[in-house]
Amino acid sequence: MNEKKSVKDIDVKGKRVFVRVDFNVPMEDGKVTDDTRIRAALPTIQYLVDEGAKVILSSHLGRPKGEVKEELRLTAAGERLAELLGKPVKKLDESVGENVKAVVAAMEDGDIVLLENVRFHAGEEKNDPALAKQFAELADVYVNDAFGAAHRAHATTAGIAEFLPAVSGFLMQKELDVLGKALADPERPFTAIIGGAKVKDKIDVINHLLEKVDNLIIGGGLSYTFTKAQGHEVGTSLLEEDKIDLAKSFIKKAEDKGVNFYMPVDAVVADEFSKDANTKVVDIDKIPADYMGLDIGPKTAEIYADVIKNSKLIIWNGPMGVFEMDAFANGTKAVANAMAETEGYTVIGGGDSAAAVEKFGVAEKMSHVSTGGGASLEFMEGKELPGVVALNDK
C-alpha cells in the first residue's frame, strides 16, 4: 500500500538500530496506566531482537519543553517494556552524550537500550540538525515506528532520517496501510463519524471526508455549530460562531455530492457543565436558552447505530458527548456498541474515541484502533506526515 521501506527491506543483523517509538503513555503516580502504545511497538522490537540487531529505543513523554522534568522520565515505560518482552531493557538517564555513546558501544547483538525522553532537549521539537546528527551518530540504521508522533517534524521523528538509512517499523506500516486503504479504496457504504469538542480542529477532516464517504455522522460538542447552521438555537452549548457559515457550506456540499449528512435530532441537555446537573432530553429544535447540549439524545443514537450497522467501513474520531460523566455517556456508548456489533470494518482514530471504546469494554471488537490521535486526524485530512515523508522510498 505505502511506498516506504520497512525493517523487512533491510539487513539489521549486528547493526545498531535507532528506533523511534511513541511511548507517550498516560501515567499516574509514576506508573504507566495504559500500556497500549508500548504493546503496539512490540512486534518491531521483538523482530529486531530476533534478527540480532542492537536496539536503541527513543521516545518523547509529555511536553517538557526542553527541560528535564523528573515526572516525565521514561523509566516506568522501560520497566513495563521489559515485563512485556520478558527481557532486560537498559534505561538510560540521557538521550545523547558520552555516557550514552559508551553504553551503545558496549551493546551486544539483541540488547535493548531505552534512551531518556528526547524532549528534555529543546532541539528535539525544533528539529535541530545538530541534535538529529548526535542521535544519528549512535546508530547505523533509523526505524520510525512512532505513528502517534508522525505528524511532528522533530529531530527523532524526521531530522535524523537525513543522516541514516530510514525505514518504517511494523506499527507504522500497519497504521498507514489500514488508514490508507480505508481512504483510498473504501468498502461501501463508507461512514465517518466525527465528534469531540473543537470544530476548528476537525473542519479540514470533515471537508476532506465529504469527498470520500457515503455517510457523515456529526456528534459531540462540535455538532452544535452545525445545529445552529441548520437554523436552530443551541442555548449555552459549545458554539464556534465564526464557523457557522462554513458548517452551512458543508451541509450544502454534502447535498451536492449525495453524501448523507447526519446531525443530531435530539440532545441530552443540562443546566450546567457538571455530573450533578439537572438534565433533560429535548428535540434538537427545542434546546432551552439556559441549557447546554452535552450528549446526543436517544433518537439520534438509534439512527446513528443503524447507519453504523448498515455500513461496510466505519471510521470514528471523537466522542458523541461528555462521556467522562455517566449522565452524558449514553450516546458515545451507543455508538461504541454499534461499532462492536456491525459486520463492517471498524477503525478508531485514536484520542478520546480510543479511550471510549476501552471504557465501554469493546476495544477488542474493533478492527483497528489507531495509536495516533492527532496523527490519524492529519492523515485523514489528506496531509502528508513529516515522519513518513522522511523515510526512504521502496
Ligand SMILES: Nc1ncnc2c1ncn2[C@@H]1O[C@H](COP(=O)(O)OP(=O)(O)O)[C@@H](O)[C@H]1O
Ligand atoms: N457536547 C459537548 N460539550 C462539551 N464537550 C464535549 C461535548 N461532547 C464531547 N465533548 C468533549 O470533547 C472531548 C474530546 O474532544 P476532542 O479532543 O475533539 O476528541 P478526540 O480526542 O477524540 O479527538 C471530550 O473530553 C468530551 O468530554
Ligand SMILES: O=C(OP(=O)(O)O)[C@H](O)COP(=O)(O)O
Ligand atoms: O499523544 C500524542 O498525540 P495524540 O494524543 O494526538 O495521539 C503523540 O504522542 C504526540 O504528542 P504531542 O501532541 O505532544 O506531539
